[in-house]
Amino acid sequence: MTTSQTQTPESPNTPRNPWVPFSALAIQIVTGVASQTMVFVALAEMAGDFGVTLRTISWVVIVQGLTISAVMMPMGRLGDIIGRRRVYLLGLVIFGLGMASTAASPVFGILIGARIVSAIGNSMVQSVSTAMTVSLFPENERGKALGLQATLVATGLATGPVAAGILLQFFSWESIFIMILVPTAISFALGYFLLTEKLVSSSAPSSRPPFDWTGAVVSALIIVVGVVLINNPFKVSAISPIMLGGAVGVVALVIFFIKWELRTEAPMLQLRLFKNRQLSLGVSVRYLGFLGQTAPTLLMPIYLIGVRDLEEAAAGGLLFLTSIGMGSAAQLSGRLGDRFGERMFQVFGFAILTIVAITYSTFTADTPIGLVMAILALNGFGLGSWAVSNNSVVVGSAPRNALGVVGALTNLTRNVGSVTGQAVATTIVAGAMASRGFDIPLDEVSGNAGAISTFMAGWRYAYLTVAGFAITSMILATLAGSVPKADEAEVSKPG
DSSP, rough: OOOTTOOTTTTGGGOOHHHHHHHHHHHHHHHHHHHHHHHHHHHHHHHHHHTTTTHHTTTHHHHHHHHHHHHHHHHHHHHHHHHHHHHHHHHHHHHHHHHHHHHOOOSHHHHHHHHHHHHHHHHHHHHHHHHHHHSSSGGGGGGHHHHHHHHHHHHHHHHHHHHHHHHHSSTTTTTHHHHHHHHHHHHHHHHHHOOOOHHHOSSOOOOOOOOOOOHHHHHHHHHHHHHHHHHHOOOOOOSSHHHHHHHHHHHHHHHHHHHHHSSSOOSSSOGGGGGGGGHHHHHHHHHHHHHHHHHHHHHHHHIIIIOOOHHHHHHHHHHHHHHHHHHHHHHHHHHHHHHHSHHHHHHHHHHHHHHHHHHHHTTTTTTTHHHHHHHHHHHHHHHHHHHHHHHHHHHHHHGGGGGGHHHHHHHHHHHHHHHHHHHHHHHHHHHHHHHHHOOOOOGGGGHHHHHHHHHHHHHHHHHHHHHHHHHHHHHHHHHOOOOOOOOOOOOOOOO
16 A cells, blocks of 8 residues: 555644644543542542542542543443544533532542543543644654543642642641632643644544444443442452452453444454454453553552651652653653554563563562662553554554544543553562461551561562563564554545
8 A cells, every 4th residue: 555545634734843732631541530639639638638448438439430530431332433633622611610510529429420430531531632642743653642542641749739728728628629620721722723623533434424322331330340340449349249249240241241332333343443453452451461561550559658768748859750761761762653653662661661571579678778769660661662662552553543443442442451450460469468467458567567568578479470461562562563654554545
C-alpha cells in the first residue's frame, strides 16, 4: 500500500501546530491525574470532619477507582459514535460539578455520591484523551504524542500530593476540590474554542451506529464485581459463599458479554479486533506490566516510612524520583520509537524493571539511601520506557474508527492491572507476615522489629514475583514487535 493510500483519515485535518489545541488536553490530563492522588493526603482530615473511621473513608478512593474503571470503555465507544469533543467537554462539566459537590457535601453519603459523579466525568475525559491526542498529531509522531501524554500523567502523579499538602497547611480539605475547578474551567474554555470534532473525531462514521447499552452495562458489571473480588475491601474469606458466588457470576457475565458482542451489529467492543495478534499481545503486555508495577507503588511508602523511619515529606521526596524517571523516559522512548520501532524500547524497559525488581528483593532495613534513590529513579525510567512504547503498539494496531474505545481499553487495562497487582502484592506480604505470627495491618509495621523482619521477607517474595512478571512481559513484547510505519500500516477508513 502506498503512502498516499495510507494517509490516515485524520491526516488532512491534522493542525499545522498541534501543540495549540493539545494545550486544552494537557491541562486536564495533569489535573485529572492529580485529582486522584490529592485525595489520599486529605483522607485523615476528611474522616475527622465526617466522624468516620479511616477504613470507612477509604471508600472515597474505592468508589472513585470502581467508577472510573466501569465507565471508561463505554465512554470511549460513545466518543467514537457521537464525537470525542462532545464526550470530552461534557466530561469536564460533570467532573467540575462532582468536585464542587464534594467540597460542599454536608454528610458522608452525599460525599460518596459526589465522588461518583466526579469519577464519571474524569472517566469520560480519560476515555477519549488518548484518541484525541493521537488524532492531533501526524501518524509518524504517534510515539512522541503518547510520550508527552505519559509525561503529563507523571507530572500529575507527582504534583497532586505536593499541592494537596501545601493547601492543607493553610486551608481545610475542601480547598483541594475547589482549587481543582480552576484548571478544569481553563481546560473547558480552551477545549471549546481550540478543539473541533473535525480535528479529533474525523474518523467517526458519517451515519451513527446505535450505542450498545447491553454491552456497556454488562462490561461495567464485570469490571465492578471483578475489581471488588480482587481487592476484597470487606476482607471476607476467599472461599466464602460471597466470593465464590461473585467469581461464578463474573465468569457467567464474561461468557454472556463475549456472545453478545460477537452477534450484535454494533458492539461496544469489537472483539474481532483481538484477532490482530499485535493488539492482543500488546494488551496482555500492558496488563502484566502494570500488575507488576503496583508493588513498588504500594510497598515502597511502607518501606520508607515504616522500615526506614523517614518522615512523610522525606519519603514523598524520594518517591518523586520515580516520576522524574518516568517522565524523562516517556519523552525519549516516544520520540525514538517513532524512528526505530517500539519493540526495542518495550524490551529495554522490562529488562530494566527485571533488574530493578531483583535489586529491590535484596533490600534490607540498612540498604544505603543512595542506592534506594537510584533504584527508585531507575524504576520510573523502566516504566516510562515500556509503557509509552506499548501504548503506541496497541493504539497503532487499531483501526482509526475504533480509536476511542481502544484508547479507553488501554487506560482500563492499566487500572485493572494495577488493582490486581495491589491484591497480589498485599496477599504475598501479608501472607508471609501472618505465617510468622504477625497478622497485623501493613501500616502498623513501624517500630516493631519482628514485624519489620517478616515484612522484609514478604517484600522479597513479592519482588521476585514482580521480576517474573517483567520477564514474561518482555517475552510477549518481543513477540508483539513494532507497528509498521505509516506507509505500510493498514488503516481502516470511516463509515
